[in-house]
Each structure stands twice: as C-alpha cells, then as structure tokens.
Amino acid sequence: MPLPLHQAKAEFFRMLGHPVRIRVLELLQDGPRPVRELLADIGIEASSLSAQLAVLRRSGIVTATRDGTTVVYALTSDDVAELLSVTRKVLTGLLAGQNELLAMLRDEERA
C-alpha cells in the first residue's frame, strides 16, 4: 500500500510510454547496438533519438558505453524481453475486445 512504490511503478511505465523508446528496447533485445544502427532502423532526427535514449538511460533500463566515436547501447536486464512479451499478450486481449465492439456496431448497422 505504500504510495511511493506506486509512484515508482507509474514512472517506470511512463518511461516506456513512447513509440521510439519501445522500438529501441525491442531492437536491443537482439543484443547491444550502436546509435548509428538504431538511427538507421528508426529513421528520425538524431537529436530526437538522443533525447529518447537519455530517458532510457536515466531510468537505468539501458546502458551506454563509448567505443571510439561510436556509442553502444545495451539492455541492463534480460527481464525486459519477458515484460514486452506479457505486454503483447495483454494488448492482444484488449485489441480483440475492441474489435468485438466494432463487430457489434457493424451488426447493429445491418439490423
């Protein structure tokens, strides 16, 4: 029941709440990657990606290490894969539920 713990959980989810950050975490599941590659895969402004990477770094979910002029990012925990997998499962259920509603609306229309 401690409020600060709910606060921490909420911050964690907010940290995940951006399409580019999700994309980065998914790419890092296959192993560490230099910024250059993330940039090529995602295709947004470098400074915008940098800002999102900074959010991930601050949370501790990824680490950045410099190797010459390139910076390599990596996940700090293997559990991230599991988190994304469970998320897919829950999301599948939610979207299925929404499509059911859509189908019901369609049926009303036909009546």
Place this chain on the structure above:
Amino acid sequence: MPLPLHQAKAEFFRMLGHPVRIRVLELLQDGPRPVRELLADIGIEASSLSAQLAVLRRSGIVTATRDGTTVVYALTSDDVAELLSVTRKVLTGLLAGQNELLAMLRDEERA
C-alpha cells in the same frame, strides 16, 4: 517493424503511467470493487478518481457496471496480474542497480 504497433504499445504503457491507475489495477486483482471502496482505499477527490477510472475504461483494461447507485469496476483480463508481477521483477532490478551506484558514491566519499 510496423510503426502503428509501437504506437499502440506506447499508448498502453502511458495508460498505465499514473500512481492512482496502478493502485486501482492492483486493488482489482482481488476481484471487482465498487467505486466507493476504491475511493476509501485510495483517498483522493472523487472527481480525480473518476477521471483516472475513465482513462482505464477507455483503454478497455477494466469494465464498469452499474448496480443501483453504485458502479462496480472489474479487470477484463487475468493477464494484468502477470504484467504487474513481471514489472515488479524488472523494477527490482533497476532499483537494485541504482542502489549499487549509491553505494559506490558512498565508497568514493570515504576514500
């Protein structure tokens, strides 16, 4: 690699990104609850709770059913418990990592 899917995942996490909403989901894990009880447990303004419940409803992760003058909320999916459980695991790792840094700072101080 579809962008709209990352968008959907990000929206899902943003939906979870509020302490009151996390609290509500945790309370609903033990079964459906009337607003009155949620209100008593959480202890915020009724209108503020209502706004957060509306966010959860809109996402489809909970349902609201009216029974007389009371409205009862329930989870739509059992998988939410698993999601929260994996989150606890990842968060445990992150916070442990931060405490390690804290410990290192303390050690530097002593040197």
Place this chain on the structure above:
DNA sequence: TGAAGAGTTGAAAACTTCTTCAACTGTACA
C-alpha cells in the same frame, strides 16, 4: 594543431496530461 564526424545537450514552442471546481446524470426513497 585543426578539421570532420558521432552523438549529446539546452532552449523555445507545440502538445498532452493532471487537478480542481462546478455543474450534471441517474437511482433510490420519502
């Protein structure tokens, strides 16, 4: 040393989210 490339950061503007307060809807019960 200095020029070039990789990545990061700061500031301003656009956008989103949260809280509060007042007004509203729906149900029960006298």
Place this chain on the structure above:
DNA sequence: TGTACAGTTGAAGAAGTTTTCAACTCTTCA
C-alpha cells in the same frame, strides 16, 4: 414529485513531455 446520494463530466489553469534547431563535446585522423 422532490430530495439526497453516488458517480461522472467539462472547463480552466498548472505542470510535464516532445520536437526542432543551434551549439557543444569528444574522438579520430590528416
């Protein structure tokens, strides 16, 4: 019918987030 209670909603202001652009740091290599 009308009063009271439970819960929701809308609007306005405050606070936080994201994007863009320019400027900056760090490393390499001539």
